[in-house]
Amino acid sequence: xxxxxxxxxxxxxxxxxxxxxxxxxxxxxxxxxxxxxxxxxxxxxxxxxxxxxxxxxxxxxxxxxxxxxxxxxxxxxxxxxxxxxxxxxxxxxxxxxxxxxxxxxxxxxxxxx
Amino acid sequence: xxxxxxxxxxxxxxxxxxxxxxxxxxxxxxxxxxxxxxxxxxxxxxxxxxxxxxxxxxxxxxxxxxxxxxxxxxxxxxxxxxxxxxxxxxxxxxxxxxxxxxxxxxxxxxxxx
Numbered sequence: 001x002x003x004x005x006x007x008x009x010x011x012x013x014x015x016x017x018x019x020x021x022x023x024x025x026x027x028x029x030x031x032x033x034x035x036x037x038x039x040x041x042x043x044x045x046x047x048x049x050x051x052x053x054x055x056x057x058x059x060x061x062x063x064x065x066x067x068x069x070x071x072x073x074x075x076x077x078x079x080x081x082x083x084x085x086x087x088x089x090x091x092x093x094x095x096x097x098x099x100x101x102x103x104x105x106x107x108x109x110x111x112x113x
Numbered sequence: 114x115x116x117x118x119x120x121x122x123x124x125x126x127x128x129x130x131x132x133x134x135x136x137x138x139x140x141x142x143x144x145x146x147x148x149x150x151x152x153x154x155x156x157x158x159x160x161x162x163x164x165x166x167x168x169x170x171x172x173x174x175x176x177x178x179x180x181x182x183x184x185x186x187x188x189x190x191x192x193x194x195x196x197x198x199x200x201x202x203x204x205x206x207x208x209x210x211x212x213x214x215x216x217x218x219x220x221x222x223x224x225x226x
Contacts, residue, residue, distance in 0.1 A: 004156070031212045040122065042202060042218040043157070050212065058213075090156055099145035099164070100206040102214060104156030 003027070004105035006091050012111045019078040021108050023091030031094045032074035033102060034058075034066065036087040043090065049074055050096070081112045116140045117205050119217035128226045132190040136203030136217055139184065143205040147214065148177060148188045151200045160201075161188070193224045 007022035033048040045058030047066040067075045092102040149157035163170040203217040
């Protein structure tokens with residue numbers, strides 16, 4: 001069974017802290033993605049990776065960075081957390097074949113105070 | 114620039130009746146369309162997809178219709194059940210966009226018993 005796991009379900013951090021969100025997939029997928037979900041805005045792509053050590057900016061990369069040292073693991077880093085980064089963060093992976101279905105993790109609800 | 118739009122933020126339907134969720138798009142290059150369902154505090158799960166060369170795809174209670182000339186698709190759920198209450202996201206992809214999906218803002222479906 002397909003599985004994408006995220007390191008935390010809920011996280012509370014202070015403004016200015018460095019935050020690491022971890023995502024692991026067990027499907028040997030080439031592609032991994034980080035999104036944030038906000039009410040009324042849907043899912044917005046932050047970064048994605050199509051191979052180990054390869055990354056590409058999504059629609060809203062400002063304030064974030066990513067790391068993919070191993071195929072199964074994709075990390076999202078908030079260099080200096082701010083209150084406007086309070087959101088639901090979702091990780092996904094895909095095989096990269098039509099219809100390009102992505103499999104999602106359970107999400108991390110991050111609150112920055 | 115919202116390439117995929119879900120103009121109805123919410124929909125309320127009686128149990129047993131049909132639910133119709135709508136989605137409009139602007140990019141005629143899209144070649145696959147997908148629907149995802151999301152419960153609170155969980156990641157989205159894939160429901161059904163349709164290729165741009167088809168006008169209908171059916172899977173059990175779920176049917177997706179595509180009208181390319183109108184750049185419109187809809188998801189029909191018949192009969193609706195209380196467990197269908199969730200947020201539904203429409204998404205689209207095309208080969209030149211790599212493996213990425215463009216998501217709509219989502220529609221909250223409430224099925225009343």
